[in-house]
Every structure is written in structure tokens, then in C-alpha cells.
Amino acid sequence: xxxxxxxxxxxxxxxxxxxxxxxxxxxxxxxxxxxxxxxxxxxxxxxxxxxxxxxxxxxxxxxxxxxxxxxxxxxxxxxxxxxxxxxxxxxxxxxxxxxxxxxxxxxxxxxxxxxxxxx
Amino acid sequence: xxxxxxxxxxxxxxxxxxxxxxxxxxxxxxxxxxxxxxxxxxxxxxxxxxxxxxxxxxxxxxxxxxxxxxxxxxxxxxxxxxxxxxxxxxxxxxxxxxxxxxxxxxxxxxxxxxxxxxxxxxxxxxxxxxxxxxxxxxxxxxxxxxxxxxxxxxxxxxxxxxxxxxxxxxxxxxxxxxxxxxxxxxxxxxxxxxxxxxxxxxxxxxxxxxxxxxxxxxxxx
Numbered sequence: 001x002x003x004x005x006x007x008x009x010x011x012x013x014x015x016x017x018x019x020x021x022x023x024x025x026x027x028x029x030x031x032x033x034x035x036x037x038x039x040x041x042x043x044x045x046x047x048x049x050x051x052x053x054x055x056x057x058x059x060x061x062x063x064x065x066x067x068x069x070x071x072x073x074x075x076x077x078x079x080x081x082x083x084x085x086x087x088x089x090x091x092x093x094x095x096x097x098x099x100x101x102x103x104x105x106x107x108x109x110x111x112x113x114x115x116x117x118x119x
Numbered sequence: 120x121x122x123x124x125x126x127x128x129x130x131x132x133x134x135x136x137x138x139x140x141x142x143x144x145x146x147x148x149x150x151x152x153x154x155x156x157x158x159x160x161x162x163x164x165x166x167x168x169x170x171x172x173x174x175x176x177x178x179x180x181x182x183x184x185x186x187x188x189x190x191x192x193x194x195x196x197x198x199x200x201x202x203x204x205x206x207x208x209x210x211x212x213x214x215x216x217x218x219x220x221x222x223x224x225x226x227x228x229x230x231x232x233x234x235x236x237x238x239x240x241x242x243x244x245x246x247x248x249x250x251x252x253x254x255x256x257x258x259x260x261x262x263x264x265x266x267x268x269x270x271x272x273x274x275x276x277x278x279x280x281x282x283x284x285x286x287x288x289x290x291x292x293x294x295x296x297x298x299x300x301x302x303x304x305x306x307x308x309x310x311x312x313x314x315x316x317x318x319x320x321x322x323x324x325x326x327x328x329x330x331x332x333x334x335x336x337x338x339x340x
Contacts, residue, residue: 009267010239011235012241054267081246083249084253103158103246
């Protein structure tokens with residue numbers, strides 16, 4: 001069973017995303033900030049990371065860089081409400097594979113995951 | 120107000136610039152309805168938001184919502200080219216209704232803030248604040264990022280605003296943008312107020328950019 005790490009400071013979003021992924025055959029691990037995400041990534045090496053950007057303790061861009069240091073081939077989809085071009089460019093430069101805007105459309109999430117799984 | 124009028128507090132703006140800024144704020148407010156609609160998969164209707172630019176002292180003169188009553192609020196701090204705060208307030212009954220909708224509960228299930236209910240409401244504030252900043256960046260090229268949302272369980276709006284203003288930087292915050300509207304779902308009303316509290320310096324920066332872009336586009340902002 002493929003494994004996903006869902007990183008978001010909002011428990012409500014983690015719950016919704018977990019439900020969506022589990023219904024689609026994923027085993028889900030959660031983290032509520034960037035620091036926890038890096039730790040859980042190194043412990044569990046998930047197949048996929050859904051990563052929020054605006055979080056306390058450590059933001060998602062910093063976490064993305066940390067995850068990419070551990071595993072340059074890590075598959076990471078940024079999920080955020082911040083759609084400003086400068087941030088999207090920064091995320092892509094840091095190695096994000098995709099960038100989804102909140103509120104998350106389940107179909108778009110699944111399409112992004114499917115696209116990544118094929119790579 | 121006449122076009123080109125010099126306003127107190129050293130802000131100099133025209134009706135066009137003010138109206139564009141109000142439109143940006145209204146779009147942020149409208150995002151609340153869209154977000155809730157998207158999340159519950161049902162259409163949420165919204166009255167066109169009434170938007171005001173007013174001094175902090177004038178906020179208490181808004182009569183369609185009693186801001187001395189307790190409310191549940193979510194604050195987001197703005198940082199970058201535009202600094203200040205965004206705050207979204209719901210009267211408790213409206214907040215609990217939004218939570219019930221988001222969590223898929225029957226109407227009336229929520230009567231106090233649970234961790235999950237608070238998280239759901241915080242996310243609405245986060246999205247509304249983020250969308251406002253996205254629209255602002257699009258219109259002005261001024262980049263500002265939101266902080267993680269902070270939920271305020273229950274306090275008077277005025278007291279919360281005082282708290283926000285008390286934490287503003289040295290340039291202070293002399294004016295606030297206020298949008299208020301009523302969302303409705305299946306004949307039930309949801310009251311909401313959206314405050315944009317830029318620092319004095321940030322508001323001047325925004326107005327200057329809008330003025331410049333108006334000049335460059337031949338007067339059309």
C-alpha cells in the first residue's frame with residue numbers, strides 16, 4: 001500500500017485529506033508543521049508528501065528544502081491558499097513537484113497524485 | 120468624497136483608487152462564501168459586501184452588526200511589502216453554524232468550540248486572508264504573506280481589534296477597511312465581518328502603487 005505524509009497545521013484539513021487518501025488506497029501519516037514533517041519523512045520515507053506552506057514552527061518551503069536534502073527524489077505537492085507567483089516560483093525552485101491551491105478539490109488532488117505516481 | 124480629495128491622516132487618494140481597494144477587499148470577503156461552498160459541496164449565497172474605509176474610532180459606528188457583542192474571530196498577520204492584520208469575525212451562532220456545515224454535522228450540533236471546530240473556522244480565516252493577499256498582489260505587485268491563523272474563542276470585536284492595534288508596529292494603524300456581509304444557506308443567515316488593518320505605512324504604500332498604476336494606464340486604475 002502506498003504511503004503519504006500529510007503536512008498541515010489545521011487538524012481539519014489533515015482529517016479531510018486523510019479521508020480522501022485512505023479512500024483511494026493510501027496509508028497516511030500526519031505532521032502539523034515543517035519540523036515534524038522532516039522528522040517523519042526521515043523515519044518513514046513516504047511515497048508522497050502533501051505539504052502546506054503557512055505553518056508555525058517551520059514553514060513548508062523550509063521543510064521542502066529539508067526533505068529534498070534527505071531525499072532529492074522525494075515527491076512533494078505543495079497545498080496552500082497562497083497563490084502569489086513569487087511563492088509558487090520559490091516552491092518549484094526548491095523542488096516541489098506540483099502546487100495546488102486551497103480549498104483542495106479532491107479530483108485535482110487525485111489527478112496530481114496520479115501524475116506523480118506515473119513518474 | 121470628490122476625486123483627488125486629500126484626506127486626513129496624510130492619505131491622498133481618489134475615488135478610483137479607493138474603489139479598487141474596496142473591490143480587492145470585497146473579493147477577499149466573497150472568497151469566504153466560495154470556500155464554504157466548495158468545502159460543503161453546496162451553494163452558499165452572499166449579499167454584496169458593504170465595504171468601508173474608516174478610522175478605528177469610526178468602526179464603532181457600524182450599526183448593522185453589534186461589535187460590542189461577543190464574537191468568534193480568526194486573525195492573520197500580514198508580512199512583507201504589506202504589513203498589518205486581517206481579521207474575520209462571526210457572531211457565535213453564525214460561527215457554530217459554519218462549523219456544523221464544514222464538519223457535516225446537523226444544524227445545532229455545535230454549541231461551543233471544539234478543537235476540530237476551531238480548526239475548521241481557522242481554516243476559513245486563513246483562506247479569506249490568503250485570498251485577499253493574493254488579489255492584492257495581483258492588483259499591485261506588492262507581495263505579502265499571511266501568518267498561520269490565530270483563533271480567538273470569544274471576545275468583543277472592539278476588544279480584539281484593540282488587541283491587534285496594540286500589537287501593531289511603530290507606524291501604527293490609523294485606518295481600517297471593514298467589509299460586512301450576510302451569507303445564507305437554505306434560508307439560514309450567517310453574519311460575518313472582515314477587517315483589513317494595514318499599518319499606516321503599508322496603506323500609504325498600497326495607495327501610492329494604485330495611484331502610480333492609474334497614472335501609467337492613463338487614469339484607468
